[in-house]
Amino acid sequence: MIVFAVTFENLIVVAVAAGVAGVGVTAVFSLALLGGARSLEHRREGRPALGWTILAAAASLGVLGFAAAGIYAVAAL
Amino acid sequence: MDDLVLWIVIATALAFDFTNGFHDTANAVATSISTRALAPRTAVAMAAVLNFAGAFISLEVAATVASGIVDAQLITPSIVFAGLVGAITWNLATWYFGLPSSSSHALIGGVAGAAFAAQGPDAVFASGIVEKVAVPALVAPVLAMLTAGTAILVAYRITGRVRPGSASRGFRLGQVLSGGLFSLSHGTNDAQKTMGIIALALIASGHLGAGEDPPLWVVVSAASAIALGTYAGGWRIIKTMGSRIIKMDPAQGFAAQANGAAVIFSATAVGFPLSTTHVMSGAVIGAGAAKRASAVRWGVAGNIVVAWVLTLPAAAAVGAVTYAVVWLLGAETVGPVVVAAVLLVMLGYALARRLAAGRSLTAAG
Numbered sequence: 084m085i086v087f088a089v090t091f092e093n094l095i096v097v098a099v100a101a102g103v104a105g106v107g108v109t110a111v112f113s114l115a116l117l118g119g120a121r122s123l124e125h126r127r128e129g130r131p132a133l134g135w136t137i138l139a140a141a142a143s144l145g146v147l148g149f150a151a152a153g154i155y156a157v158a159a160l
Numbered sequence: 161m162d163d164l165v166l167w168i169v170i171a172t173a174l175a176f177d178f179t180n181g182f183h184d185t186a187n188a189v190a191t192s193i194s195t196r197a198l199a200p201r202t203a204v205a206m207a208a209v210l211n212f213a214g215a216f217i218s219l220e221v222a223a224t225v226a227s228g229i230v231d232a233q234l235i236t237p238s239i240v241f242a243g244l245v246g247a248i249t250w251n252l253a254t255w256y257f258g259l260p261s262s263s264s265h266a267l268i269g270g271v272a273g274a275a276f277a278a279q280g281p282d283a284v285f286a287s288g289i290v291e292k293v294a295v296p297a298l299v300a301p302v303l304a305m306l307t308a309g310t311a312i313l314v315a316y317r318i319t320g321r322v323r324p325g326s327a328s329r330g331f332r333l334g335q336v337l338s339g340g341l342f343s344l345s346h347g348t349n350d351a352q353k354t355m356g357i358i359a360l361a362l363i364a365s366g367h368l369g370a371g372e373d374p375p376l377w378v379v380v381s382a383a384s385a386i387a388l389g390t391y392a393g394g395w396r397i398i399k400t401m402g403s404r405i406i407k408m409d410p411a412q413g414f415a416a417q418a419n420g421a422a423v424i425f426s427a428t429a430v431g432f433p434l435s436t437t438h439v440m441s442g443a444v445i446g447a448g449a450a451k452r453a454s455a456v457r458w459g460v461a462g463n464i465v466v467a468w469v470l471t472l473p474a475a476a477a478v479g480a481v482t483y484a485v486v487w488l489l490g491a492e493t494v495g496p497v498v499v500a501a502v503l504l505v506m507l508g509y510a511l512a513r514r515l516a517a518g519r520s521l522t523a524a525g
Binding site for chain 1: 210217295306310311314319323326330331334364415419425426427431432434
């Protein structure tokens with residue numbers, strides 16, 4: 084009768100995936116914030132800001148990637 | 161008459177779905193409202209739309225809820241009806257006291273209690289209860305607490321030297337995104353439970369083959385009911401989740417929501433039936449405790465845990481008593497009709513009294 088047993092393997096998959104996705108998306112979003120804030124500050128002060136801008140852009144793409152991966156993971160299964 | 165009973169069951173299932181959305185709005189919007197990332201009505205409107213959309217993403221959880229807990233061969237529409245009454249009763253009781261409890265466990269408890277009363281212990285699979293209720297109930301809050309706790313420490317570490325105003329604005333924006341993802345995952349996960357229960361009634365009445373996916377009209381009606389319930393907003397629980405467990409800052413709100421969504425998405429992807437309420441409560445506690453353990457109001461958290469422990473037996477008891485009443489009146493004929501009519505009159509009376517007292521239907525009184 085049981086279509087989907089709550090197995091130990093499933094439990095481990097959920098724990099690892101949730102940990103990587105949750106902590107990962109928070110870290111990447113925080114990096115986007117850091118990059119964006121530093122980039123603004125540096126530009127305001129007339130200092131080079133390219134590195135921070137690239138960090139902000141790359142991290143923002145990372146956040147979108149995490150969101151897309153989450154939706155895809157559910158939709159594909 | 162059989163079809164009348166089936167339609168009563170379906171209407172009751174959609175009523176349960178409404179209370180599920182209404183009860184669980186807090187999971188998606190409480191942190192955003194608490195940190196002022198979104199205005200309350202905007203938050204619930206966005207959550208409602210995304211819950212609706214989420215219901216169409218996957219049918220994985222619907223397949224798990226319809227089987228494994230009770231023996232589908234022994235289930236009749238009257239048992240499903242009595243189980244739903246048990247679940248709705250528990251949802252309304254916990255809403256009244258502002259306690260975020262699991263609608264899924266209430267549903268499972270109600271159906272298991274009614275099945276036990278109707279068919280005896282053989283109708284209920286103890287292994288299913290352990291696998292789908294007990295283990296997930298332990299795993300969900302702990303996992304969400306650990307990931308949200310780790311995540312908030314990482315976030316503070318990275319953004320520690322960013323000006324507080326900039327960081328708060330950024331995390332509020334992040335909350336809009338993570339709250340949206342959480343709502344989507346809630347629709348994906350919870351609307352399917354109602355689809356599963358309607359499918360169970362359709363299978364029991366011979367309108368659907370065992371193992372078949374629910375038809376489109378079931379998916380659309382379940383998505384609509386949970387979206388409407390979400391829009392109604394269970395403000396008492398929103399208050400508990402958003403400000404009574406911890407006083408959260410935008411970074412904590414973001415970490416709680418992002419990690420809650422991550423846990424739910426991961427679980428849904430493998431058909432692991434986690435409670436979104438357990439996940440979000442655990443994430444909120446984790447985000448608060450990681451900053452400072454004393455920031456968590458452990459008394460409130462303790463009350464919530466007591467409600468979680470009581471959910472299954474309380475819903476089961478109401479489900480069993482409801483089935484007994486339905487059986488006395490005529491389980492396959494007039495019983496569900498009379499009980500549904502009596503419940504509608506009681507609900508109408510309660511709502512009329514609330515409106516007469518000048519209070520809105522859902523706001524904390």
